[in-house]
Amino acid sequence: MSKTVQFQPTKPRRAVDDIIEQVRVMLDEGTLTPGMKLPSEREFAEQLAVSRNTVREALRMLEVAGLITIKRGATGGAYVVDSNTQAITQSLVDGMTLTKYTLLDIIEARIAIETSAVIKVVENATDDELDELDELVAQSAAIDPQADWEGRLASYFRFHDRLIELSGNPIFPVIARPLHEMANRVSARIGSFAGDVIIQSRHRLMHALHARDAEAAVAELRSYLELLYERWVSRPID
Amino acid sequence: MSKTVQFQPTKPRRAVDDIIEQVRVMLDEGTLTPGMKLPSEREFAEQLAVSRNTVREALRMLEVAGLITIKRGATGGAYVVDSNTQAITQSLVDGMTLTKYTLLDIIEARIAIETSAVIKVVENATDDELDELDELVAQSAAIDPQADWEGRLASYFRFHDRLIELSGNPIFPVIARPLHEMANRVSARIGSFAGDVIIQSRHRLMHALHARDAEAAVAELRSYLELLYERWVSRPID
DNA sequence: TAGGATCCAAAGGTCCAGCCATTGCAGAGG
DNA sequence: CCTCTGCAATGGCTGGACCTTTGGATCCTA
16 A cells, blocks of 8 residues: 655755754753753854854744743853743734634633543542642632732632642643633733632632532533633623 | 732843834734735844844744744745644644653543534534545545554544544644644554554544534543553553 | 952854845746 | 746845853952
């Protein structure tokens, strides 16, 4: 049987593309790990046998991709980061300005990920960890939504982020955090609403988690996110 | 109550950052729309009163962000794109690469996303679209897994990708692709197995979809992914 | 000796001027 | 009318130069 050949769109191979691929491969292999420092621009250029300008372009690309951060000065240089959440978020924001995604799309994705995560939380989280979540809820409730809506909002998302971390699956946060960032930006522009409703939902959710009742927890989380969406659409972005 | 002030990390403002922000603002305002062409590098440099190198760095960043594509030659230049899904996918792949994960983590995430997607497929897909999926299954079955395992594998993922696209939520494919990419990196190394089992599962899944039976479709997809995992763990990465 | 002021080297930020490589298209030639 | 060819526009890349930032080493002083 003939091999299914697959033609690639003709994109001229640039030196820059080669460089960033080398870095990506090294990251995948573990040759480069978070915290490590790439060579200085001048040294890197020499190693790669390209000009410093070309190296700089490659570094800029890696920076935007969220793989490195660049610091100036004596101890400066390009350092491998340990999370590119910001970059993913920025991509999603860009996607929304290109009118590719709607709020409902975001919410649906959150429901998909977070309900799956919460099931694992019920299975795996220790009681201490659940108490930690209780504490986060209390912190949220202690912030006056009128006086400091942004602070309250940030507190909400700290809860969600932590909840998803407790699932034990490291992939879930990678996906969920950018979605939260997106939701956060929207909420920040809409302004405060119905703080009590959210706190009450949190209490019901925590009750279900403590009772290790996955079904109830999923139901509560889902209805919470759907409520959120209702509020958003009824108060569109200015 | 005191406002929780939030200080931003001190990041020196570079010329490059200014340029990409100008472009982002123009995109947001609608001054720049998909398909439009930015000035040539030389002209752009003059307009911005910066060197051509700086412009090039900015263009590279916008390119990685998925906002423009760059074409060489006579009618070349930087064109605003209408979709940055490719960039988001790449970001997520990078994010997962930076994260310590296991195969089970990937499978769990796939179950979360793909079962949610398939529910929407049952609701939204037309019969013609389902027929299209049937066709993809037939294509998979026609490839000899012994002779061309990579081709068969690629065919499997085409099915999954298309299935998820048919959910109608553009976020789902964006999340699913990186997961497939990560799964693919592993499968390609493991080699062929049990082609018949997979095709049979596909048939059962399609049957459920045609019958618009969401519950059965979800169950089939889930058990398929779990089966996949079983096979993987029993044949660990070399 | 502790504390502060100063100097300096390393590293990124920017610019310049030039040359090469690619590519579409207009015009020449059949 | 079609084909070939050369040109000009545009991105790709180089090498060198200079500025700015920044942290640490050094030196001075109380």
